Amino acid sequence: MADKRYRDYADFLGDRFDTKMQKLSVNTGRSCPNRDGTIGRGGCTYCNNMAFTPSYCLASDSVGVQLEKGRRFFGRKYPQMRYLAYFQSYTSTHGGFDSFRNACLEALGVDGIDGIVVGTRPDCFDRRVASFLGDIRDAGKFVMMEFGAESAHDATLRRVNRCHRWADTVEAVEIARGAGLCTGLHLIMGLPGETPEMMLQTVDAVNLLRPDTVKLHQLQIVADTPLASAVAAGEESVEQWTVDGYLDFCCEAVGRLHPSIAIERFTSQSPGDMLISPRWGLKNYEFVHRLDRRLAESGIRQGMMCKYRH
Numbered sequence: 001m002a003d004k005r006y007r008d009y010a011d012f013l014g015d016r017f018d019t020k021m022q023k024l025s026v027n028t029g030r031s032c033p034n035r036d037g038t039i040g041r042g043g044c045t046y047c048n049n050m051a052f053t054p055s056y057c058l059a060s061d062s063v064g065v066q067l068e069k070g071r072r073f074f075g076r077k078y079p080q081m082r083y084l085a086y087f088q089s090y091t092s093t094h095g096g097f098d099s100f101r102n103a104c105l106e107a108l109g110v111d112g113i114d115g116i117v118v119g120t121r122p123d124c125f126d127r128r129v130a131s132f133l134g135d136i137r138d139a140g141k142f143v144m145m146e147f148g149a150e151s152a153h154d155a156t157l158r159r160v161n162r163c164h165r166w167a168d169t170v171e172a173v174e175i176a177r178g179a180g181l182c183t184g185l186h187l188i189m190g191l192p193g194e195t196p197e198m199m200l201q202t203v204d205a206v207n208l209l210r211p212d213t214v215k216l217h218q219l220q221i222v223a224d225t226p227l228a229s230a231v232a233a234g235e236e237s238v239e240q241w242t243v244d245g246y247l248d249f250c251c252e253a254v255g256r257l258h259p260s261i262a263i264e265r266f267t268s269q270s271p272g273d274m275l276i277s278p279r280w281g282l283k284n285y286e287f288v289h290r291l292d293r294r295l296a297e298s299g300i301r302q303g304m305m306c307k308y309r310h
Contacts, residue, residue, distance in 0.1 A: 005295040006254050006302035012213055012262035016142060020078060023086040023117055024070035026063050028103050032091040033124060034163040044150075045160045045227040045236075046188070046219060048274065063106040071112055084142065085110070086117045093120040093129055101132055108141060115142025119186075122147045122172035123164040127179075134179035144182040144212070147172050152205035153198055156191050160227070166205065173209050183211040184264065189249065190219035190239035192227070196249055200256055207258040207308045214261055216253065217268035218246055221276040228276055243280050243287070250291055251300050259303030266291060 013021050034040035061069070067085055074081055085107035093100055104116055118133065125145065137143045149169040151157055157164060169185065176183045185206060189199050206214060218241050221228050230236035241249075250266050257263070267287045269275075280287075295301070 007262045009262050009264040019082050021084055022074050022081050023084045024067050025086045025088040026066050027089040030090045030095045033094055040163040042161055044162055046225055048222045048225050063103050064110050067110045082114050083112050084115045084117050085113050088119045091121050091124050092118055094124045117144045117146055119146045122169040125172045127175055130175050130179040133181055137180050145176045146184040149185045150188045151191055152202040156194055159192050173211055184213035185211050187216040188219050189216055190241055192236050192238050203253050203256045204307055207306055213264050215264045220270050222270050223274045241278050247291055247294050251294055251298055254302050255300045255305040257302055258306050
């Protein structure tokens with residue numbers, strides 16, 4: 001767009017790379033501490049990991065094989081593409097430091113991989129992991145931590161069985177920053193019990209923390225999750241986003257978010273055979289086009305309503 005209203009992920013990557021980059025997801029077969037009994041059972045009430053794991057990510061394959069499959073998939077259309085290994089599925093730093101370290105080193109040994117993005121929970125990140133990843137960064141590779149924060153409201157985190165607090169997110173970002181790592185936060189808009197104003201309060205809390213990027217998306221009710229069962233039984237209620245309602249919310253969120261923070265995405269799209277609601281019938285890029293128009297029509301730019309500009 002000639003008149004961009006917000007800083008996006010392409011801007012963030014463009015500041016660091018001189019060529020087009022693509023994240024390639026990697027599944028290392030790990031679980032989560034709120035699934036395997038370490039701190040809880042059942043996992044997050046809304047989560048079905050299969051809803052966002054690409055088909056080439058088979059935990060039975062090695063990290064190298066998964067990345068090669070991903071390279072072949074994208075390389076047909078973009079032969080000059082370079083890649084970041086994205087440890088996405090479940091909690092990638094949970095389940096043993098040595099195996100995590102080996103997975104990272106294997107990924108970095110694959111041709112075309114220029115760095116790693118590590119998705120994890122904020123309570124599964126410590127100074128030992130940070131130091132190891134800082135060494136990789138110091139060796140000239142890109143390293144980014146992506147923390148599943150979801151909400152700044154501890155009551156919400158308890159309600160969806162996250163089993164961590166917002167304070168854990170704050171600490172994790174500070175540790176990562178101290179090691180020289182880029183940081184991103186994942187947020188879900190519409191979690192049980194949250195009003196739009198509570199969601200905007202999370203945006204305010206993110207501004208104080210000042211990560212490099214955020215991902216936010218609408219809550220999706222996905223089949224075979226505790227949340228889907230609870231909603232169907234009338235035991236839980238959630239924000240029922242319409243397209244227009246969520247567009248309005250995203251405009252407010254953009255206006256409230258500090259202008260230095262890049263926005264990686266606004267929506268998520270689970271497979272049609274798994275998604276219960278909301279079923280908008282829009283591709284992610286179609287939603288973004290509508291949002292861009294609405295931001296322009298309303299005169300909103302990122303950060304113009306930010307409470308914490310400094």
